[in-house]
Amino acid sequence: MKLKNKIIIVTGGSVGIGLEISKKIALEGGSVIMCARNENNLITALDELNKISNNKHYYFITDVSKLDDVQLLANWIKDKFGYIHGLVNCAGIYGPIGKTPLVDMKKFADTLNINLMGTIYMCSVFFDLFSPYYKRKIINFAGGGAASSFPNYSAYATSKIALVRFTENLAIELKDNNFEVNCIAPGFVATRIHEQTLNAGSNLAGESFYDNTKNQLKNGAVSPEKAAELTLFLLSDDSNGITGKFISAPWDNWKDENFQLLLKTDKDFATIRRIDNKTFFKK
Numbered sequence: 001m002k003l004k005n006k007i008i009i010v011t012g013g014s015v016g017i018g019l020e021i022s023k024k025i026a027l028e029g030g031s032v033i034m035c036a037r038n039e040n041n042l043i044t045a046l047d048e049l050n051k052i053s054n055n056k057h058y059y060f061i062t063d064v065s066k067l068d069d070v071q072l073l074a075n076w077i078k079d080k081f082g083y084i085h086g087l088v089n090c091a092g093i094y095g096p097i098g099k100t101p102l103v104d105m106k107k108f109a110d111t112l113n114i115n116l117m118g119t120i121y122m123c124s125v126f127f128d129l130f131s132p133y134y135k136r137k138i139i140n141f142a143g144g145g146a147a148s149s150f151p152n153y154s155a156y157a158t159s160k161i162a163l164v165r166f167t168e169n170l171a172i173e174l175k176d177n178n179f180e181v182n183c184i185a186p187g188f189v190a191t192r193i194h195e196q197t198l199n200a201g202s203n204l205a206g207e208s209f210y211d212n213t214k215n216q217l218k219n220g221a222v223s224p225e226k227a228a229e230l231t232l233f234l235l236s237d238d239s240n241g242i243t244g245k246f247i248s249a250p251w252d253n254w255k256d257e258n259f260q261l262l263l264k265t266d267k268d269f270a271t272i273r274r275i276d277n278k279t280f281f282k283k
Contacts, residue, residue, distance in 0.1 A: 002236040004029030006134075007084045009077075011035045011064050011122060012091030014045035016191035017141070020224035021088055021231045026053035028232060033084075035062040035073060036091065064091050064118030065110070067125075074125045083129055086137040086235045089119040094196050095155035098204040108155040115159035116166070123170060123181075136179040137235045140167050141227075142246060146185060147272075152206045164246050164272050171244030180243040182234050187222035187250035188212075222250045230254060245270040 008025050012018035013034035022032045026049045034049075034057070036042055042059035049057040060076060063069045077084060095111025096103035119140050130136040144150045145157020146164050167183040174181065194213050202210035226249040233239050233254070234247075241264040252270070253259045262269045 001029035002232060002238065003086075006030045006086060006235075007033065007081055008086040008088065008235065009033045009035060009084055009122075009126070010088045010090055011062070011118065013088070014038065014041040014059070016193070017186055017189055017224045017227050018088075018090035019045050019048070020228040021090060022049060023052060024228040024232050025235070026055060026057060028236075029055065030086075031055045032057045033077065034059045035064065037061065037063050064122060065113035067121050070118075070121045070125045074129060078129055083131040084126065085131050085134055087122060087126055087139070088231060088235070089122055089138070089140045091115075091118055092141065092143065092159075093156075094153060094193050095159075097152055097196065097200040099152065100154045103155070111155035112159050115156065116162050119163055120166060127174075130179070132178070135237065135240055136174075136177070137239075138170070138179060138181040139231055139234050140181070140183045142183050142185050146246070152204060152209070161272070167246065168244045168271055175243065180234075180239070182239075182243060183246045184227055184230055184234070185246065185248045186224070186227035187248065188216050189224045189227065190217055190221040191224070226250050246272060
């Protein structure tokens with residue numbers, strides 16, 4: 001019960017990775033406030049949480065790309081609970097697929113507004129609503145393009161690499177306010193977002209990624225459980241001292257004590273940097 005009696009917000013918490021995270025929080029004793037745009041999905045997800053946990057869980061219809069929506073959510077939480085203990089920013093979309101000069105620029109901007117500005121709005125508006133008696137935990141979600149190029153998905157990739165830098169900056173800015181802010185790369189998880197790639201086809205998505213998507217969906221992708229486990233770790237007191245890091249759920253050995261020590265002590269480790277004649281592996 002690592003999150004007993006703690007109140008955690010999960011944006012995009014009603015489907016996919018977000019739902020898996022919501023379930024993990026509920027099973028560990030936390031109360032989940034799920035935020036998303038689709039009420040039917042929220043109602044279904046709430047029913048799932050209530051079946052596995054006796055805690056009270058809630059949902060709020062929110063478009064995180066709209067600052068007014070985020071403020072309404074904050075006002076409701078302040079009136080009902082007074083404070084929160086953790087924030088997981090998982091809401092996100094792929095956006096337009098294709099070569100950048102050929103895609104709809106409004107959809108490109110919408111992607112940045114949801115994936116990037118939505119996270120920034122949540123972090124900013126809820127800054128004053130974290131309980132002062134615990135470590136204040138924020139977990140943001142990166143994804144494809146944050147650690148390497150992701151052509152034909154530039155809106156998505158641009159928003160995700162920006163989220164990593166935002167996470168690093170925010171961790172430094174809020175260190176004296178008892179915040180710990182980290183970013184997760186969940187890997188290729190089989191969620192409905194990949195239907196967009198299949199619908200776009202290889203001409204728009206690129207033959208390599210299109211084929212890779214089909215193969216991973218057919219032969220097995222990364223389990224959302226991995227991202228949920230890492231999220232739980234970063235929300236819990238087990239991760240105290242780790243902040244400003246970009247961690248891969250499936251590929252980093254984050255459960256290893258030596259790896260955790262590097263996260264706590266090496267300022268360059270698990271961050272986005274240009275690397276010239278430098279390795280982050282310690283001999």
